[in-house]
Amino acid sequence: MKMKPEKNQVTWAFTIFVLAVALMLTYYVIFDGKTLARSIGGIIDSLSGIIIGIAIAFVLLPLLEGIEEKILYPLFKVIGKETSEYGKKDKKRRAKIRKIAVLLTMIIFILIVYSLFRIIIPQLVDSIKEIATNLPIYVKNVDEYSNLFLSNNPDLQKIIDSQLDAYYENLSEFLTKKLLPMLPNVNTIVKVASKSVFSIVGVIINLVVGIIVAIYVLNSKEKFTTVGKKMAYSFFRESFANELIGGFRFTKTTFENFIGGKIIDSLIIGVICYIGALLLKIDYPVLISVIVGVTNIIPFFGPYIGGIAGALLLVLIDPVEALIFLIFVIVLQQFDGNILGPMILGSSTGLSSFWVIFSITLFGGLWGIIGWLIGVPIFAVFYAFVGWITNILLEKKNLSTNTEDYYDLAYIEDKQYKPLSDKGNVKFNASKEADTFKKIFNVDGIKEAARQKKVAKADKSPEQAKDDKSDKT
Structure with missing residues (x-):
């Protein structure tokens, strides 16, 4: 006689297992956090190729879906081969469309990466080398400007000269001792190759594995979601499984809209900055535009970081040019914040400005630059989860889930809402x-x-x- 466990027994067993794992992790975090961190770091290092591939696939997913929905499906419809997205009879045709879409997506991705390494990076390298070579001349120019404008104020001039000397010393040391040795040339490539052969081979292997994993994930993304839904309904009751699947959909949409939208937005801002720098005849337009575009990915603080970094670079060449650049960046960021950004991102996170600043500060302190990039969508998901739990608990108590109902609330007594506007409601320090x-x-x-x-x-x-x-x- 076979013993077949009931659905509730499987659910309880899974819950107990998850709880036991959570308790073990809590114990190790509290009493042996360093060992756990090393173990997690080792696991992440061993799976770095797969992680890179999933990240690439996630970034390319909107491009893949756009190619399918906007180009290939309409094209097949025109040639008389209309395909239903969920029809079983059209499964082979949809698989063919998916393969074509994946191929086009990866070609576009490789062309972008090739353009980055073939066109942009060499210009960045040349600009940095030129700045390092001409640094003494640039500092002399700034010194002459300060002497011209501060000739009547020797005390202030002395302070500025001392700060300028410190700035020059730090920048010169950074360029000559840290940045220039990292720039690619024949000698450095040979030295790095001879000293770090295994590291280079490991990076190449991770990139190759990442591209292969990205292709597989893009080609089979429906399989992963199908298996996930199947497991959710097998382990949990129907209502909870529906909520769990809805939560994963919300998480995917939040990350996809925010990260994908931010990358597109920053790319457009970088291109506009490059065109504007050419028209305004600002030095090093490629380097300045890359700085502005890359830092623009960071929410809220990014535009300020890019503008200040570019201005500090240009002030060495010509302070007037730095001032023109700052004005241009302010105008550009107003366009991005009020027109372009809302058009692309919309309300992708649902967070107020305070929570955006909070999430950037928190996750930036925990994870550095990565935290700046993904902190906002992570906190948006957590914020939505807390709101969902709050509404469930309120519904169980037969209380309103509408936030506006609590604006004028003094307290609730016997499930009666007592407003602050009624001066007779003085309990619980309600009187002002x-x-x-x-x-x-x-x-x-x-x-x-x-x-x-x-x-x-x-x-x-x-x-x-x-x-x-x-x-x-």
């Missing part, structure tokens, strides 16, 4: 105390005395008022 200004100047007391005087005057008879007037006289 007089502010400090009113306490100091006793505004309420003055108003009350004037009111009582007015009432007393109104209550007097004409004869009493006449007698009071004669007494004053």
Whole structure:
């Protein structure tokens, strides 16, 4: 006789297993965090190729779907081969369309990467080398400008000269000792190749594995979602499985819209910055545009970082040119923040400005640059999850889930909403105390005395008022 476990037993077993794993992880985090961190780091290193591939696939997913929906499906419809997205009869045709879409997506991706390494990076290298070579001349120019404008203020000039010397020393050391040795040339390539053969081979292998994994994920993305939905309905009850699948869809949409939209937005801003730099005849337009475009990916703080970095570079060449660049970047960022960004991103996170700043600060402190990039969508998912749990708990208590209903709320008593606007609701410190200004100047007391005087005057008879007037006289 076969023993077949019931669905509830499987669910409880899975829940107990997850709880046990969570308790073990909590124990190791508290008492042996370094060992756990090393173990997780080793796992991540061993799976780095797969992680890179999933990341590439995730970034390219909007491009793949755009090629399918906007180009290939309409094209097949024109030639008389209309294909249903979910029809089983069209499975082979959809598989063919998917292979063509994956091929076109990877060709576009490889062309972009090739253009980056073939066109942009050499110009960046040349610009950095030229800046390092001409750095003494640039510093001399800034010194002459400061002497010209601050000749009547020697104390301020002395402070600026000292700061300029420190800035020059730090920048010169960074360029000559750290950045230039990293730039590619024959000698450095040979040295790096001879010293770090295994590292280079490992990077190449990870990239190759990543591209292969990306192709597989893009080609079979429906298989992963299908298996995931199947497992959700097998382990959990129907209502919870629906909520779980909906949560994964929300997470995917949030990350896809934010990260994909931010990359497109930053690419457009970089191109516009390059065109503007050419028209304004700003030095090093490629380097400046790359700085502005890359830093623009960072929400909120990115535009300021890019603008300040570009201005600090240009101020060495020509302070007037740096000022023109700053004005141009401010105008460009106003266009991005008010027109281009909302058009591309929309309300992709649903977070207010405060929570955006909070998430960038928190995850940037935890994970550095990666935290700046993905902190906002991660916090947006967490924020939505907390809101979902809150609404479930409120519904169980038969309370309103509408946030606006709590704006004028003083407290709830016997499930009755007591508003703050009703002065009779004074429980739980609901009555508002007089502010400090009113306490100091006793505004309420003055108003009350004037009111009582007015009432007393109104209550007097004409004869009493006449007698009071004669007494004053």
